Amino acid sequence: MSNDPFMDFKRKQRESWTTFTPTATFTTPVAAHLVRFAGIRTGESVLDVGTGTGVVAVTAARTGARVSALDLTPELLVEARENARIAGHPEITWQEGDAETLPYPEASFDVVVSQFGHMFAPRPEVAVAEMRRVLKPTGRVAFVTWPPEHLVGRMFSLIGRNSPPPPPGVAPPPLWGNPAVIHERLAGAFGEPFFEPGTMVYPALSLAHYRQFIEATIGPMRKVVESLADAPDQLARVRADFEALVTPYYVDNQVRQSYLLTRAPVR
Numbered sequence: 001m002s003n004d005p006f007m008d009f010k011r012k013q014r015e016s017w018t019t020f021t022p023t024a025t026f027t028t029p030v031a032a033h034l035v036r037f038a039g040i041r042t043g044e045s046v047l048d049v050g051t052g053t054g055v056v057a058v059t060a061a062r063t064g065a066r067v068s069a070l071d072l073t074p075e076l077l078v079e080a081r082e083n084a085r086i087a088g089h090p091e092i093t094w095q096e097g098d099a100e101t102l103p104y105p106e107a108s109f110d111v112v113v114s115q116f117g118h119m120f121a122p123r124p125e126v127a128v129a130e131m132r133r134v135l136k137p138t139g140r141v142a143f144v145t146w147p148p149e150h151l152v153g154r155m156f157s158l159i160g161r162n163s164p165p166p167p168p169g170v171a172p173p174p175l176w177g178n179p180a181v182i183h184e185r186l187a188g189a190f191g192e193p194f195f196e197p198g199t200m201v202y203p204a205l206s207l208a209h210y211r212q213f214i215e216a217t218i219g220p221m222r223k224v225v226e227s228l229a230d231a232p233d234q235l236a237r238v239r240a241d242f243e244a245l246v247t248p249y250y251v252d253n254q255v256r257q258s259y260l261l262t263r264a265p266v267r
C-alpha cells in the first residue's frame, strides 16, 4: 500500500493527459526556445521532467546532449519514443514516473529542464527538492511555465472554478508562472533565477475551433465538458465564458499565449 496521499490525484492527472499529443505541435517551437535558454551543450547530461511527447528531450538530443526523459503518462511516452526514432535519436532514455519521486540517483545531471511539466506536480517543494537532488553541484534548472495573469493561467482558473476541488495541499499550477513565487520556491536550493518571456501561437479558424481543440486535447478542460453532459445550459455558459476569455488574445486567426522561462544554478 502506498503512503502517498496524492496518489489518487496523480492517477487522475495521468488519465487526463492522455489526449495531449496534438497540442505538441504548438509546444515544439517553445522547446527550441527552452533548450537555447538553458544553454544545453554537446555532451551534457540532461533530464526532461514531464516530457509528454518528448519535444524538449528530442530537441536537446539534437544539440548533442545525453538525454533522459520522464513522464507520468505512458501513452505520451509511446509518442515520444516514435518522435525520437524519426529524429534519429533512439538513444534517449524514457521513463514512466513522477516529478515528485524522480527515479535517478543524486547528482546525475548537468541540466534539469521542464516545459509545462513540473508545474503540474501537486507539491512544488517536493518537485524542487527532487530536481535539486538529481542535479550535480555545478548543475542548473531551466523551465517554462504559464503565468497566472495570461491566457493559459486564466484558462486554468476557469477550469478550476468548474471542477471538483483538488485535495488539500495541491498548489495551483499557474503559480509557477509568478516570478515572486518562483524566487521563494527556488530559494535555498538554487541561486538567483533569471527570467525571460515568450509567446506561443495557435492558428485557429475561429474561437470555436480553438475551443473545440482545447476541449479535445487538454484533459482538465475535457473533464469539465464531460461533467456537464447533462447540464446543457451550464455547459453553454462555460463555453461562452471560455470564448470571452480567449477573445482579447485572438488576433489575425492566431491565439497568442504568453509563457515564462526561468533558469537558475544550483546553490
Ligand SMILES: C[S@@+](CC[C@H](N)C(=O)[O-])C[C@H]1O[C@@H](n2cnc3c(N)ncnc32)[C@H](O)[C@@H]1O
Pocket: 010, 013, 014, 017, 020, 023, 024, 027, 028, 049, 050, 051, 052, 053, 054, 055, 056, 070, 071, 072, 073, 076, 097, 098, 099, 100, 114, 115, 116, 117, 118, 120, 121, 122
Ligand atoms: C502540458 S503537458 C507538457 C508536455 C511537454 N513537456 C510539452 O511541452 O509538450 C504536461 C505534462 O506533464 C506531465 N505530468 C503531469 N504531472 C506530472 C508529474 N507529477 N510527474 C511527471 N509528469 C507529470 C503530463 O503527463 C504531461 O505530459
